[in-house]
Amino acid sequence: MRIVVADCTVDYRGRLAAHLPLARRLVIVKADGCVLVHADGGAYKPLNWMTAPNDLVDEGDRWIVTNAKGERLEIRFHEVHLDTSVDLGEDPGLVKDGVELELQRLLAERPGTLEEGLELIRREYPTPIGPVDLLCRDAEGRVVAVEVKRRGEIDGVEQLDRYLSFLRRDERLGEVRGILAAQEIKPQAQVLAADRGIEWRVVDYETLRGIDSDVLRLF
Amino acid sequence: MRIVVADCTVDYRGRLAAHLPLARRLVIVKADGCVLVHADGGAYKPLNWMTAPNDLVDEGDRWIVTNAKGERLEIRFHEVHLDTSVDLGEDPGLVKDGVELELQRLLAERPGTLEEGLELIRREYPTPIGPVDLLCRDAEGRVVAVEVKRRGEIDGVEQLDRYLSFLRRDERLGEVRGILAAQEIKPQAQVLAADRGIEWRVVDYETLRGIDSDVLRLF
DNA sequence: AGTTCCATGTCGCGG
DNA sequence: CCGCGACGTGGAACT
Structure with missing residues (x-):
């Protein structure tokens, strides 16, 4: 990794097309070749960048970075204040935990928290356009497709609607209900869901996880 | 901006919840307080970060960064290889050119480039599920909803379709046509648009901008 | 290589 | 401040 602090355009x-006027900035070249130009603010996103793979031509006071898609990044260096290289080695990688999959797992174990009498048929039930998160059966025997999201937005309603349109063509399934389950459901998603005849449920992750722990504690 | 290279967890x-095992990494603290942890690969996104505003407690071999939302980032330093601070000053900011808004502005000024006789009723015409980019009237007096995209994909077709379903309930508007306008329209979007009875137009940004410049030159 | 979908998305604008 | 959509979205999983 090469770390450069310089006045540059x-x-x-x-x-x-974007242009950055002359100012002092941090320029990084990672081992995989990607180039980042950072200012002293503005969250984690660089002002400008070029992802790998790319070609970097270092002409000293000017770098020209191009990639196969015809994109081009040019950095002109006016004064260099720091230019150092370090070998970081391979990163062992990030261990993540607690996203949508976890919510799906918890709901798969306890579909009854969504609705009295709801039972799981199977997770990731396949359709031609992708898997439905949870396929269930309600107390009256109707099939229920459940789409699980961390946050319920319009996209989630559309996604579930597409699945439903396929599921409803399968006569073996009979009538199919749709439920969007999320920790939070945006008003516009509620409007669209109502319009499409799709139900929605707000689920509480902490409560579900609590129930899950309690269940584990019994065994 | 503080730039640190160190072996850390x-x-x-x-x-x-996420954990990074011990490895050598680049840690940056920007002037606004946001903290980035970068490895030597993985494009422009840091492995871990905390955006401003936040509180950073520097205990020397351990930093604890917390924010108002209860998020917490802890960095334990094992060996520090570089620790330097530079003052970058305020960045004059990025000059962008060529995004969707610009395309929308150009089309709003010259709706006739989409279709002979098309006239603008209003930009950002509100519906319960969001604003339509351009609401126009065609040569025969029919209302036309135009969705402008840089690249026309399936999402754009569905977005326009949602707007149309609401607009068509407003009897005052009468029959409503839908046009997806983009610099490029993906084959799948063309297929879906045809299926939904939505028209599409490929617009050339450079040409539009040229016309725009010509118009300006007349005055 | 192309498509779909998630993301600690981030960012900017409008109400 | 929230809501909503764009983004050079990026990135991963799957076909």
Whole structure:
């Protein structure tokens, strides 16, 4: 990894055109070749960048980075204040925990928390356009497709609606209900869901996890 | 901006839980307080981060960063290889050019480039599920909803379809046509648009901008 | 290589 | 401040 602090101008031309006037910035070149230009603010996103794979031509006071898609990043260096290289080695990688999959797992174990009498038929039930998160059966024997999201937004309603349109063509399933389950459901998603005849449930992750722990504690 | 290269472990607990085993990494603290932990690969996204505003407690071999939402990032330093601070100053900011808004503005000024006789009723016409980019009237007096995208994909077709379903319930508007306008329209979006009775137009940004410049030159 | 979908998305704008 | 959509979205999993 090469770490450079310099007064520079930057020009990008590719998916859009962008220009950065002369200012002091941090420029990083990672081992895989990707280039980042950071200012002293603005969260984790660089002002400009070029992802790997790419070609970097280092002309000293000017770097030209291009990629196969015809994008081009040009950095002109006016004054360099720091230029150092370090070998970081391979990163052992990130261990993540607690996203949508976890919510899906918890609901799969306790579908009854969504609705009295609801029972799981199977997780990741396949359709031609992708798997339905949970396929269940309600107390009256009707099939229920459940889409699980961390946050319920319009996209989630559309996704479930597409699944339903396929499930409803399968006569063996009979009538199919749709439920969008999320920790939070946006008002517009509620409006669209109502419009499409899709139900929605707000589920509490902490409560579910609590129930899960309690269940584990019994064994 | 503080730039640190060190062997460290990192733990994040907040919207999810994540752990980074001991390895050499680049740690950056920006002037606004946001903290980034970068490995030597993986494009522009840090392995871990905490956006501003936050509180950083520097205990020397351990940093604890917390924010108002109860998220917490802890970095334990084992060996520090570089620790330097530089003042970058305020960044003059990015000059962008060529995004959707610009395309929308250009089309709003010259709706006739989409279709002979098309006239603008209003930009950002509100519906219960969001604003339609351009609401126009065609040569025969019919209302036309135009969705503008840089790249026309399935999402754009569905978005327009949702708007149309609401617009068509408003009897005052009468028959409503839908047009997806983009610099490029994916085959699958064309198929879906045809299926939904939605028209599409490929628009050339450079040409539009040229016309725009010509118009300006007349005055 | 192309498509689909998630993301600690982030960012910017409008109400 | 929230809601909502764009983003050079990026990235991963799967076909």
